[in-house]
Amino acid sequence: MRASASAAPLALDGFRERVQECNLRDAQLEELRSFVPFAVQAEPAGLLRPEFAAQLCSSFPAVFERHGAKVTLVASLKTPQARTEAVGACMRRLRDDGRIAGWRDELFPVATAFDAEPLLLLERAAAPFFGIRAYGVHVNCFTRGADGHLDLWIARRSRTKQTFPLMLDHMVAGGLGHGLSPSATVVKECGEEADVPEQLAAKARPVGFVSYMTLVPEGVKRDVLYVYDLELPPDFVPSAADGEVEEFMHWPVEQVAETVRTTREFKPNCNIVLVDFFVRHGIITPESRGFIALVAALRSGDVA
């Protein structure tokens, strides 16, 4: 394969910076220590900014209460459904007061782990306030030439997107809502975002996950992205099915790597997924100084 046989090992500094930009800086680690754990029935479920924790307990004492160093739901909320309804009513109040913006009417599960039963469901726009773990899928879509060389399909986000307009992105990616498996989400997003037929999308291969943790004004984002590789036939051309994409481009893997390494043109979390792709496909090799630290940093988010 051309890429793995290339001469001098790549300098990894730029890749390391892109991964670090998605994660907590040292000063923020200090800030994170001030966050208040959010528990449901003694199960750890999230992390709250101290001001938000105080607001919940003072504004909604019938729902939220202090329990030692934690904030919990009152014990009378015994079922997921009761919790979902009670917390949902509080969140709608905060939305109406202008405290929570960008309401989505989409429910995210709150749970101790991806495959644990949800403790409650929470409006997506409120999720960052609660510092719950959120999950998504990113699909590396590529073609392989007769000589083994890889070309990646990448997208430029629409200029009208609320977040990261006109930035580079994976051809297919999306958040994991309640009730849809990672692989089913891949098939759905493949169809919606790039008009990939279901039979072709089903060939996407799960290859692991990356994770990161970062502070945002609302609280802390703790994201896990399931990574997929989808090898496309050479003649396949994606088309923007839902208008969220400005254009699709088909770039040699080296050009994608150089763009990640030397620019901030990609949506930040795409960089982590792409560095993972470069590691798994021998574009980034153990001969480069800092290889182990870079690979270890691809799963910086706490997932335990």
Next chain:
Amino acid sequence: MRASASAAPLALDGFRERVQECNLRDAQLEELRSFVPFAVQAEPAGLLRPEFAAQLCSSFPAVFERHGAKVTLVASLKTPQARTEAVGACMRRLRDDGRIAGWRDELFPVATAFDAEPLLLLERAAAPFFGIRAYGVHVNCFTRGADGHLDLWIARRSRTKQTFPLMLDHMVAGGLGHGLSPSATVVKECGEEADVPEQLAAKARPVGFVSYMTLVPEGVKRDVLYVYDLELPPDFVPSAADGEVEEFMHWPVEQVAETVRTTREFKPNCNIVLVDFFVRHGIITPESRGFIALVAALRSGDVA
């Protein structure tokens, strides 16, 4: 691909047990806390059992000394060469006293990181006593059928091997000595262990690393294994070039996975590398309960 399209997600319990068996158990974490840091010029370099730390300082006061909670080399040993010679003389004494067995006459670098300059070189048989980080390469050798299905080449270790006789093993694996890069080691071991021609071995693709940490009678093993995938032509047949292998076998990937999941036939650290292979090739999928914890555990060794 047949494997990724298979029906029910695999149960991961057996895989998790295999990975755990290579790592510290809770009770051992407590034991590890009693270990004494070994530093060279204030740089962290290893971990010593308390009895070994005491023995070094009492038997060889001209070379080893206490420095607060650590054991260090005396300050007059300023160069890597001086340290290598002084420590080497002590180790030969311990060998002659029967304290260090299995002398190899092979030097391992002692350094703060894989790509840092060695602080000294240390006889391989003494390495576990010092708890230095050791590095190796493991190569997943496989063929891909026309339908994309994978078959792995695996080895059964010779009945005369000192360690793990007759256990299953990777077709190619080996320790990283001083002065040879990971990819050069892969080419060398491919030739020595399975008679893979250099031109074919050079196609091995680096795909990341796994790590683990375990207690042994000598001290603590902290190993990092660089992982390679080598796709072989369908007609290639390995042959045991150096007599360290009893036989080579060519198994469907599902049979290898089932053997890892339900038996202890593989040399323990091979299991970690194979689980990583199953994750990267979609044999183990995010739909299986415990996927994230299993994948995270593949790099349990401290590598910072």
